[in-house]
Amino acid sequence: MAITKARVRKLALALEGASEVVHVDRPAFRTKRKIFATVPPDAQAVNLMFDPATQEFFCEQAPAMFAPVSGGWGRMGITVCDLKVADEATFLSALKAAHALAKPAPKKAKRTAKRS
Known part of the structure; x- marks a missing residue:
């Protein structure tokens, strides 16, 4: 079943931050x-x-849904998902993977200098 632009928006905005x-x-x-x-x-x-490894995973798992975009962007991991053939569970998994790659790095605890 196809996924609509409205559904994509709802799923994306439901992700943290x-x-x-x-x-x-x-x-x-x-x-x-x-x-x-x-x-x-x-x-x-x-x-x-995506990054290249994540792109490779999704393109191998669902080649009818996912493909690298053409050119250099595709070689860097940017991947197109065909919404006409996408199923929501697989799409949501891919969307969450892309979101996880875009999340800010966790803040590191500040180190305190030891004094002798």
């Missing part, structure tokens, strides 16, 4: 650190910002 912004000509979903997904104007697909 996610917000919606406009990126170039499209809705984008981001954490404080970076964008993790964009919806092209035709709303037939979603671009997910």
